[in-house]
Amino acid sequence: MAPPSIPRMVNVFVRISDNERDECISTIQRTTLEARSSAFRAFLSQAVPNEAERDVVLPSGTPRALRHVLNTIKWAANLLVVTFNEVVGIWEVCNMINLEPSRAFERVAAHIIGHVSHNPATAEIVNTVHQAMRPSKVSFDAEKERPWRAMIHQMVWDEVHGNTPPAEKAAIQTIVGANPDLRQAVDTKTAGLRAKKDAYDAQSAANRARIAAERNLAGQRRRGKQGRGQRGRGQHAGNEEDGRWAQAREVRAGTREWTPQLGWYVDRLRK
Template sequence: MAQVKIYVTKNGTSTLVRTLPESLLSKCSRTIRNLLENQHGLEKEVHFTGISPAPLDFVLTEILKNGTKTYIRVHKEPLERAVAIFQAIEALAVEPPQPQVDGFIVQHIAHNQITPQGMVAVHLAYESRKETSKAWPTMVHQMSWDFTNGHYEADDAAALQNAADPYPTLLAAVDAKIKYLEQRRENFGEASARFGGQESGHSRGRQGSGPGRGGRQGRTRRGIRGADSGAKQRWYEEVHGMRVASEATVQWALRSKPGSYYLGPPKKELKKQNRAPEQEQPEELKEEE
């Protein structure tokens, strides 16, 4: 049975990563299968560049254990290592494909503050893959969002900026996104001011509030809707002299088509108001009874 020695070559030095059967590798790696087409004999060699030995060995170990049923999990790995494993998977062209690895990286970026090391790793691995993966655009958006809303400590922000300095395309993308987000905030503030003065200031105060990363954009949008509905509710209280439906109800109504949901006072209170008072019987009728 032919054996394949797999090397990683860097700066002219080749490091042996692992030796595996050709029959296994031909089934699970399209790259190795193509490289071995013109090699003969019982000992063959394959050399990779641009990837690290450790993540390549991680992927090859999974292939050795699971063969054509390989399913690589990286959810317990730090972001930089997950990105390196993704690069090894891409270099090998693993079969079956492993889209869950890229999906994990995108989700991790979307829900965790990026570190300088993670930022550089994602930029180097994914900038050229902007058309096939959301990882790089997601990182640019989340970094810009965090800068715009002041979620970074001063030291962390400086470290990110210093790490990004050697990469002008990354700097330009983040700067452009920050300008876009700031302009959108200004436009929203002007629109809110036209709707009502109070909710404009309130909604600006709500944007980006609270620690943590998970679902922050969703909370911001809910905060904005809550501010608008709060102003609407106060308006009804002033007009009708009573409390209206719950804030959640008003929020739902504001999302719906105009007139598609009841916005007035609670219907039970209306029934009490509209109920006709009981008429007293005339005195003569009472006496006859």
């Protein structure tokens, strides 16, 4: 009987530049790692004398995020049970190792887009997303820029509509001013959203004026109808009064019979 094969293992380290040392992140089966990361698969395809145990040193990355992603690969765990900043760190790791299948990476990006699109922009969100996903950082990949562009849209939307508190606004402006690529994108987005808001405000004002004019005209028509009704009733009453006097004169002339309704008028004609 052939002896059981010993699984080949990979020790993953990350370089900590501040301390000039390599920190061990995880030890994981090579087949598992290669199945989920094309970057690791390409690197490990390069033969070395000892294939039983390989060491891989990643040049950058947040240890906690790296550990989370590798443990997710190892144990098939949930990738997103973490804070927003940690999710961005996880996104960076997924991008660096080309995590597979791609839908797992896409879920992380969608989580970030959802967060920045449904929460007020803050200096922390702006800086975190910009540092990780600015176009130059992701090789100008339009798909990978989507969280960055969603963040800019929300930040500018809040600014244009006056939703950003003064202190937060100042902190955001400091970050924008320190990053030319971010400032250019913000200026372009601001011009577009400002023009849309101005057009919307103008249309809203025109609608309000039109509605007010229509209400005023309707009021004038109602008042006119009421006035005509009152004049009509007065004219009708006057016609009835003239008719009674005429009938009273006929009674006096003997051409009409006397009635109680005409008695008062007949008496007045006798005086």
